[in-house]
Amino acid sequence: MKSPIGKAARIGTVAGLAALAATETAEAAAVLSTSISMVDLSTAADNGALVLDIDGDGTNDFSITGEYYGPNPALSFNGASTSAWMVSDGFAASTVGEGYELANGSLPNGASYVSTTILFDPFAGVSYGEFYAGVRFFRDGELHFGWLKFDMPTDGTLNGATLVSAGWESEAYAPSTVGAVPEASALFISAVFGGLAAGRRRR
Ligand SMILES: [Ca+2]
Secondary structure, three states: OOOHHHHHHHHOOHHHHHOOOOOOOOOOOOOEOOOOEEEEHHHHHHHOOEEEOOOOOOOOOEEEEEEEEOOEEEEEEEOHHHOEEEEEOOOEEOEOOOOOEEEOOEOOOOOEEEOEEEOOOOOOOOOOOEEEEEEEEEEOOEEEEEEEEEEOOOOOOOOOOEEEEEEEEOOOOOOEEOOOOOOHHHHHHHHHHHHHHOHHHOO
């Protein structure tokens, strides 16, 4: 999927990746906040791992690398170095439905939190397209839950592979509603500071 932001990310390699850091919204209970959207993951394949700071606190939480697993496009995920996890069946990512209340004690059947995995199991007939992946990570020593929304192409390549959006629950240890978007006021604050920090990412 082409987008102005994806184009910007391709032009600015390291700078573009650095600009992915999310900006923080005002701290308030149960507000999901992120400014990550429409990141071109084929860029990550060309330039090494995409480093993701999901909560914008200056500490990177995940790295994601686009690659081919056999003939199939895949994304390898790693949160091991920063104590971050993705919901997985132990090998591939377990997709999480929109609206799912993700927490430590609330996971899809057969799933657990892992810090390293391949996102797709090309031998299990996984249909590509848009899907949510659940995550958890530490922020100031406390556990937070969140989600990443991906769009993987169906043509057997990484071209158009996109991190569509991301969100996280600002209240530590509270369940994260997968796919929930920030409240309007939080979106406004995020947009203002996002514009100051990295004008090139503005639509
Ligand atoms: Ca972080």
